Amino acid sequence: MLLKLYPDNPNYREFRKIADVLKDGGIIIYPTDTVYAIGCDINNNKAIQKIANIKGINADQANFSLICSSLSNLSEYAKVDNTTFKMMKKNLPGAFTFILQASNNVPKLFKSKKKTVGIRVPDHYIPLSIVEELGNPILTTSIHDPDEVIEYTTDPELIHEKYHKQVDLIIDGGFGKNTASTIVDCTTNSFEIIRPGIGELKL
Template sequence: MAVLIKLYEENPNPKDVQMAVKIIRNGGLVIYPSDTVYALGCDITNTKALERVAQIKGVKLEKANFSFVCEDLSNLSDYVKQIDSATFKLLKRNLPGPYTFILPGNNNLPTVFKKKKEVGIRVPDNAIAQALVRELGNPIVSTSIKDEDEVIEYTTDPELIYEKWHKLVDVIIDGGFGDNVASTVIDLTGNEPVLIREGKGSIEI
C-alpha cells in the first residue's frame, strides 16, 4: 500500500521530501508531479526498482525508453558524452522546462542501460520534482503514467492516481492537479535537432 504525501510546489516541506526520498532510496517506486504529466519513477541506481517500473509499463528494461530526471544540468557529464557548446546552450536555454532531450549516453550509464546509445534527459520546471532529485542525490528514472481512457490520455487527478496505483507503487506525491500534455521530445544525437514528439514545450527552440 503506497504512502500518500501531500506537497505544495510553492514550498515543498523538507521533512515530507525526506520521507519520500527515504522510500525511493530503499528501492521504492514513486509517482510524482512534474511540469507536464505525473510520472512513475525510481532511483537510477536500484536495478530491482528499475525492473519493477519496466514490468508495470510492460517493457523489457534494457529496451525501455525511460527519462533521467535531473535537478539541473550540473550532472549531465555523469551519463552523457561530451556535447558541443551549441548543444549545451540550447539545453540551458530550454531547461528547466517541458522537454525531454535525447543525448548520446556515455559509459557511466547503469549496467541495465549499457547497451543503449542514447539517454533522455529531463529537468522539469517543478519545485517538487527538483526537491526529490536534489534530496536523492542522483537522477530519478521516470516514465509518464498513462490512462487507459484515450480521451483523457494522461491521469491528472492525484486522488484517482492513488486509487489506481496504490497497490503497485510505494509512495505517491500529491502535488495538485497535473497537466495532461506530455513533454516535447527532441533528439540531439545528430547534427541537427530532430523533433520526435510534439508536446507541451514549444518546438521553436
Template sequence: MAAEFIKLYPENPDPKKVQKIIDVLRNGGVIIYPTDTVYGMGCDIHNQRAVERICQIKGIKAKKHNFSFICYDLSNISEYTRALSTPVFKIMKKALPGPYTFILEANNSVPKILNSNKKTIGIRVPDHPIPRLLVKELGQPILTTSIRDEDDVIEYSTDPELIFEKYQNLVDIVIDGGYGNNVGSTILDCTNDEIEVVRQGLGNLEDIL
C-alpha cells in the same frame, strides 16, 4: 501493502515528508510524482530492482524502453552523456528547466544503470519544484517514465487521487502535488547535427532556438 498518499505543496513542501520520500527512494521504492507536464513514475537510477519493478508495472522491457533521467540542472549530466556540442548545450541551457526531453548520446554509465545496451538517454529538468527538490535531496537523478492512461479519450491521468486509486497497490508513494497536465514533454533528438522533434508536446522548439 498499499502506497502512501502524500500531499506536498510545491511552494513550501514539508521537509519531513520530503525526507520520507527520499528514504523510500534510497530503499528501492517506486514513487509517482508531479512534473511540469504529466505525472511520472520513478525510482533511484542506481537501484536495479526498482527499475525492474517499474518495467513490471508498465509491462515493458528495460532493454527496449526509452527511459529518461530527471536531473536538478545541467551540472551533472556529463556523468551520463557523451560530450555535448556547444550549440546543443546552449539550447539546453535556454530550454531548461522546462517541458522538454533531450535525447542525447549515452556514455558508458547508462548501460550499466539500465542493464541494457542503450546508446541514448533522455534528460529532463522539469520546471517544477517537487521533482527537482527530490533529485537534489537524493543526490542523483531519478529514472522517470510517464503515467499513461488506457482511456481512449484521456491519454494522461491528471487527478492525483485517481492516480492513487489506480496505482496504490503497485507503488510505494503517490505524491499529490495538485492537478497535473495532460500533455507530455516535447522530445528533441540531439544525437545528430540537426535537432529533430520526435514528439511535439508542451514545449516549442522555435522558442529555444
C-alpha cells in the same frame, strides 16, 4: 501511501522521507511540469525492473529518461557537445526531454540497445527537490493508458486509486497537465522534434 505537498508552503522535511523511500528501492509517482510520472533511484536495478513490469515492457528496451536537478552534472550521464549544451541551457528547466548519447555511467539495465538516454530538468519544484535530496537523478516515465480516451490521468486521487498497490508512495502535488514534454533528438546534426508537447524549443 498518498503524500500531499503544497507549493506555497512546502515542507522540505518530506523530501528526506521521499529520498529514503527511493534509496530503499521504492517506486514513487509524482507530478512534473507536464504529466504525472513514475520513478525510482537510477542506481537500483530491481526498482527499474519493477517499473518496467508495471508498464508491461522490457527494461533493456524501454525508453526511460533521467530527471536531473540541473545541467551541471549532465556530463556524468550523457555526451553533450557545446552547441547542444547551449541550446539545452536556453530551454531548461522546462517541459522537454532531450535524447542524447548515453555515457558509460548510465546503469546497464537502464541503457537501451540504442545507447541513448533521455534527459529531463523539469520546471517543477517537486521532482527537482527530490533529486537534490537524493543526490543523483531518478529514472522517470510518464503514467498513461493508451486505451483510455484521456491519454494521461491528471487527478492524483484517481492515480492513487489505480496504482497504490503497485508503488510505495504517490505524491499529490495538485492536478497534473494532460500534455507531455516535447521530445528533442540531439543525437544527429540537427535538433529534431520527435514528439511535440508543451515545450516550445528555443534554438
